[in-house]
Amino acid sequence: MSAPPAPPRILIPHAPALVVSLRGAVLLDTDGEFHPLSLAAAAKRAKDECPMLCHAPAVASRLGIEPFICLDLLELFAFVRPARFCLPTPKGLAEAMGLARPHDAEDEAEALIRVARTLLQELAERTSGDTAARASDTRSTAWAMARAGWGWGNPVLAALGVSGDGGRGSGLRVWERLPEWSEHAPEPAAGTIPVEPSEARQRLDRLLGSDSEQRPAQADYASAAAAAFQPRDQAGEPRLVLAEAGTGTGKTLGYIAPASVWAEKNGAPVWISTYTRNLQRQLDGELDRLFPDPGTKARKVVVRKGRENYLCLLNLEEQVARNRAQEAVASGLMARWALATRDGDMVGGDFPAWLGDLLGRVRTLGLADRRGECIFSACPHYTRCFIERAIRRARRADIVIANHALVMIQAAMGGLDDGAAPTRYVFDEGHHVFDAADGAFSAHLSGLEGIEVRRWLLGAEDGGTGTGARSRARGLKRRAEDLLGLAEEAPAALDAALAAAHALPATGWQNRLQDGAPINAAERFLALVRQQVYARTQGADSPYSLETECAPAIDGLAEAAAELAHCLGKLGAPLQTLARVLGKSLDDDAAELDSATRSRIEGLTRSIERRALLPLSGWKAMLEELLEGRKAEQYVDWFSVERFDGRDFDVGMHRHWIDPTIPFAKTVAEPAHGLLITSATLRDGESDLGWAVAERRSGAIHLPSPPTRAAMASPFDYPAQTRVLVVSDVRKDDLNQVAAAYRELFIAAGGGGLGLFTAISRLKAVHARIAGPLDEAGLPLLAQHIDNLDTATLVDIFRAEEESCLLGTDAVRDGVDVPGRSLRLIVFDRVPWPRPDILHKHRRAAFGGKSYDDMIARLRLKQAFGRLVRRAGDHGVFVLLDPMMPSRLHSAFPPGVDVRKVGLAEAVAETQAFLQGQDGRSPADSPAG
Template sequence: MFDDRTETQPRFLPPDAPVMVAGLRHAVFLTPDGEVEEMPLAAAAKRARAQRPIIVHMPATAKRLRLDGFIGHDLLELFAFVRPAQFCVPTPRGIALATGQVACDDLVGQAQALAEAMKRLLQELAVLPGEKRGHALSIAWPMARGQWPWGVSVLAAMGADGDGPHRFAVYEGLKIWKKLGEWSEHAPPPPPGNNPVEPAEARERLLKLLGEGAEERPQQADYSSAVCSAFAPRTADGAPNIVLAEAGTGTGKTLGYVAPASVWAEKNEGAVWISTYTRNLQRQIDGELNRLYPDPRDKRRKAVVRKGRENYLCLLNFEEAQRPLAQQPRQAIPLGLMARWAAATRDGDMVGGDFPAWLTELIGARFTSALADQRGECIYAACPHYSRCFVEKTVRRARSAEIVVANHALVMVQAALGGLDDASMPTRYVFDEGHHLFDAADKAFSAHLTGQEGAELRRWLLGAENKGSSRARGLKQRLESLISEREELRDAVNAVIVAAQCLPDQGWLMRLQDGVDHASGPAEIFLAHVKAQVMARASEKDRGYSIETDCKPAVTEVLASAADLDRALASLEKPAKTLIKIIAHMLDEKADELDSAERQRLDAAIRSLERRAIMQVAAWRGMLESLVDATPAEYVDWFAIERQFGRDFDIGMHRHYIDPTLPLTAALAPTTHGMVVTSATLRDGTGDDMFDWGVAEDRTGASHMPLPAVRAAMKSPYDYRKQTRVFIVNDLARDNADQIAAAYRELFLASGGGALGLFTAITRLRAVYERLTGPLDEAGLQLLAQHMDGMDVSTLIDIFRVERDACLLGTDAVRDGVDVPGDSLRLIVFDRVPWPRPDILHRARKAAFHGARYDDMITRLRMKQAFGRLVRRAEDRGVFVLLDNRMPTRLLGAFPEDVDVQRVGLKEAIAQTRAFLHPEL
């Protein structure tokens, strides 16, 4: 492919391939000389295999063509190379907009836009300045050698046609860690002060953030004043000041709480942690902070986005992923795209930061998310890239920041462990999306004695046992340099490794499919008997899905194998505790011998062992003991076989707190001085104000805190009676897939797109999707669907947000993650009343929290959240339709008081939807 010529002038050398855009039923090809041909998808699939077309999003295109895959020129790869760490919606329309073109809706116009986008992107490479051009070239060479379809065009655009670097140095450009800056240590900051924030100060800061000429929002100013109570000095040990603040959609709560939070941070030289449930909101808040810190350098110093280590690129994993390149040169393509991003990223965040989610869909998790420290294998100061580590940089920036934007998951882990990294804890929190605190705490404080969890702990302790391509590092490898000359430490590590072999080994699930006789070790034998008990007590209708059963009364085989496993876990717990004692003794006795790097590694080893081994094993042993003894009253236990698409993927015993806010408040109260819990949907909607606020306090843990919470509620400024319509369709057979699909079809057509279809079950989503593709394609409406399009939820939502007339089908993850202001979302259709799933955990919570009212509360909350997505701006209009005539009147509190809820037939719902959204017709 390459000759020995050296660099020349940049040249435009596009691939000799047509542009292809695939619709739902037809595809368009645009040849290099401008000829256009339209054909059915089946014919397009054959041509795509033969001609390596220029496309957008290979996996989605292949799925639409019903192909397992084909070779093509994906413009998203070119975009990721030319504009690393920049946002682009992964569609032809998105590419057109990102390259400065006017987007076109028809397939021919989209194909022409893609041809122009390719030209513009290659031209950008041609004018790169010296240093940037050199860096891009050093990465393009190995990618081209790996047969990257864009290789020739990219090298030509940068004026490089020759053989490039010497073959021994061809991969040097991928070693981006050599080009990253290092962090430096600073003295720890003093504890923050205790100066309060006065409401007048908060209002003044709010005005400054809004800027001159901003519309007046009295509710926003009142909200900002109300949350100031959380920034008052604490008056008693272990008794934080709490504000529960419900702010209707449109109040402007983000700037409303940023105003007092930033004033407090400045006055007291401390950090306020703002925590969200979804990464989408985390990203939005980070954007809003540009108002507070307009200078990017100032913002980088004072505002930090914090996530768990598993969200960031690990440079050591990235280096190790490059080792097979000499034997597998094609891997330079995905690694080159990652290198381009890593050199340009703000902070190395691969989940919701500046990393395009669609890149994982293009090159696979192996070269993206799997390069993060997802398994807790960090070796800290022993890592050769420690001083350049993205995580360590973020941790150190957060120590001196004023605003830290975190997420509930990280805050829960931090609370459970008494601190992260340096064991420090914030004193001030703002929990946005506060209605999710209960669920976040539930995930953080639960325990699972399952095959996957056990195998994960074994791998964390032993590392890769079959030395293949796995990069897994075990305990011995992580402490290798420290134990080499310390016999006592080496023996303790070996004792842990020997004891850990009681845990499930690789291939455990397949062995359990063959029965208990094939199980290996006490953990697998226990899981085999658990599986047998679950299957024995399952009903026929459950057998294709995840199934569960009560633990008690446990069958004899379960009790016997549980006792054996408990003894084996005790044999693991003992040496693990001994190892921690030895490490702690070293830190004390050899304080004058250990350098900073060794001390940091030993500290990290203690924290990791306590979290990954001691706490987990202790929880498992408590669960096993309760099979014979009484289960503690605060817990609920059960056995389960977890399934996906009819196949088992995990088996085991589960334990959850009935009220997970109990451990949450116990963890937060000692160190927290003040916290704001806010959302548009904190209260229930029964109409009984005392009860509704009581629900808010129960769901957030405020009812367990020593001091009563300050309650504040601000109404939405929107006129919902004028801006929205709510219809409950009363003449459909809810179990008839054809009728439900017809309702979705006609309602989507009536709205002209901009429609979100929500489902309470994936099976019904799939059935409706198959029936909608043809009619919507004929109407020129793009149909997107969770689980169907080869894209993750965040990518689908990004597309839906930009494609004004698209329709999106999804489940809970879409309902919670979508935030689409404007006309792109003007219709929401719910297939059924979203009752909670009646499983064992729900049964226990229903008994503890007001019985049937608990079901109603969860259902109202889900509909309230969905309805709240319709109107995000003063000019928005939207329709909410529920296709379930069994909607009880008592659940109508999910909607604003001024909304007129109408029970109508489908025909009338369609007509009114069309008339309301398109009055001009």
């Protein structure tokens, strides 16, 4: 037995505290003296002195050096407060710990010391009050991490009262202590009792509470949404409601009201789908109103994502078992999180996104089942598996929060994980249905896609590179071998499939393609695709991706396509046999099969279909049509070389639907009984033509019955609360002028500026020119693709710090909710025209030519403008740095909002005056007031 713990001691590391900005740094040494430093001087001291800091990758990036040995307070925070979020900044840490918010760099350096002390004290106090088992887990996890050299190891062990080997134990083996889920009887079919508009209004009143402000438009919206929860009269003819609700209407609670009533009355879940995982998190928070008790909410609300979002306990066990010192810290913090997490969701759930930046994505997010290698009930952790628990909870929930990609991909593949499909959907952010369907129903015969299928079939391969030994990849043989005896044909079919899989791209294929040395059928085809792209594309030395039409093919390409099509057939046939005979065994051996084995067979056959047969059949069809020289009218095919920073990373042939809402309507909408597709930006204008756009981009035109239309105007006074300015004297192709405009506008607004860009290269060029001047003005600058922080974290910091500015692209433009003064200025670098690629060229021809371009640009401007005013007291300025903005795009903005063309000097002056309340309003009415 280990010795009892000693009294806790608070041991602050004898290390300086370092805070780094864009232009300089402050170091607080161990004698309490502050040292203002240049970035170069700070970089030298950082490498020499192992400082205490916040977010080491971001600090290293600002210092322009490689990661260095340090004491990152975020690691200590993640250990003490697992599954809890804080902003990954000194200010964010201080606020999370309830300490005074620091005002300058010296304050921030002092705050780091105070945060360390507070966290260690909290750890000591909390552990002393824990159960013996939980305290033992904490101590043994800390001991394993300290033994591997964790910088916080000794202070943490001291706070826990651990000395010597007193903490030795099995704390990292968290899978042994997670609760098991249990099976339940199958759920009955969903009922068909309708939701009346009056019931939706009553539920909305309950959600809002008796003291809330009455919003007639929100109640009208809830009534309209109830139409999606009426019984359908004909199979294949769902009750479809298209509802546009202007910003501020309160559409989230407006659709939760009828959805929750329907779920209660009919004993089945409503699936609410959003566009992004971060929006899932926001929606989950809104449901606290419906289920304020956490225990009740845990039963009634489930967040569902793809398997690649959840921690795989088998992957974690294998990482722990390797017992490598460089992985022990990550394993320890992942173990702490696994015991505290609500549902094991690592993307948009309670896993702090910055933890992946700190520990490495391979050791954190890489522990998810990202390659479809699940072995289902053969896994020793199956009954504790996070994803299996979520699947079972979703069957009995009232509300399932999903995302468009999951809903559509699962529908494309013939059902959800358990073969069930919901009958009622709400698609929030419905203006993204077209784009989500475009991704879900496309096919890509490329090197990266091919090697993923090969890896799924064959598992880890060394390939002469030595990488196989480090891979966790489990091939089909390992997943299926103990089931093969259930069907006489299965072993031979598996052997034939694995032999045929060697025709797919192998490790090192990119280098061989560039060297002209392909080794199999797939690589020979891809090598010729690459040759054709480079031969036919203008500007082949461009840093951007390249593409060209498939026909006419260069010499040898047709023969290579025929060879590959033949090889794919040889691979698909035995896989079809394997799936068929395994499925047949469910009937033939029904009396002998236990439930776990049945579950494995069902899971394996679904995986074979989804991970291999579905892409293989799509690829084979593409190749055969290429050989026959016929062009499928519904599709667009092309060849591409995908590039990043001027280097090739993928080569392939692509197929997209010209109208991807056709398969969406067929596979998602028609089988459903009712759908609500809603957004603040469904229509392109308010006329019938605007509704026609909404119906086309939602797939409503492909359904037998017309949709119910509903539109609620925003309650905001946009003419009074906003200004829209088009700057007429900045050349958008002169990045010095563009950068100067961003700089002066951000400074005029005093921060709170969101800079939107149509190209990453333009964003980076502007950032390089304005980061220093903004820092000198006291305005922190955040940027996608530059800061070593994920987009969600950047937005969280931007939301919390009113003086900060943020540069971003599409991911920031769409669906970001930043109310209040934190976002008071939007600057767009140019009109967001669609990219004139091959796919767009075909869609443009099919959907109206130039008017299609205008429609896309207007909807993008409309969506961006919608970020500016999120609540009644918000005010903001929208600036477009494009003198070529045509007046026909002005309808992107709300009625009554005057779009004015001005010079940059006037735009700067008006921005400053409007945001300071100098345009006729009293200071109390201004945002600052």
